[in-house]
Amino acid sequence: MKLIAKGAVALTSAAVVSLLPATAFAGTAGSSKTAPVADVEINAPGASAQARWYTLRHEALGPGKRLSAGIWKRPSGVRVMQVKARCWGNDSRIRVDLVYRRRYALGDKTAKSGTWSCNGGYGIVRIHNAGHRDYYANFILDKKHTVEYWVQYYK
Secondary structure, eight states: OBOOSTTSOOBOTTOOBOOSOGGGGTTOSSOOOOOOOOOOOOOOTTOOOOOOEEEEEEEEEEEEEEEEOOOEEOOTTOOEEEEEEEEOOSSOEEEEEEEEEOSTTOOEEEEEEEEEEOSSOOEEEEESSOOOSEEEEEEEEEEEEEEEEEEEEEO
16 A cells, blocks of 8 residues: 555555545555555436426516417427416406417417416416417406416426
């Protein structure tokens, strides 16, 4: 075993790296002991981070009775999407339509719709197995209110 420098990394003939101080190996010049190896956690190939919700868009619209969020593109590989929306006033209800655009001039189709009251709490309209490229959301209210919404995807 060679001692490189006091307090530096010590190497054996088998090229085992130790993170112990050099003083731990001072008396082992002719011995056959090997240095202990530090525990290192290595991620397996293909291991990925845990899936979570990502916000694609967040803004406020209005005040108005019929509001629409602009078109957004579904990110590649995403299958679960949702629109969270809320309004205030306690005197009306909101309907949220999550709409996808079909190709080849086939028009638009509502994938999911939800209705809840304008009490400041948000409601969620979520779709699974999303496969189309372009989406948008419509917000229909009984009375004029401001709508705050989030477009999110799970990946």
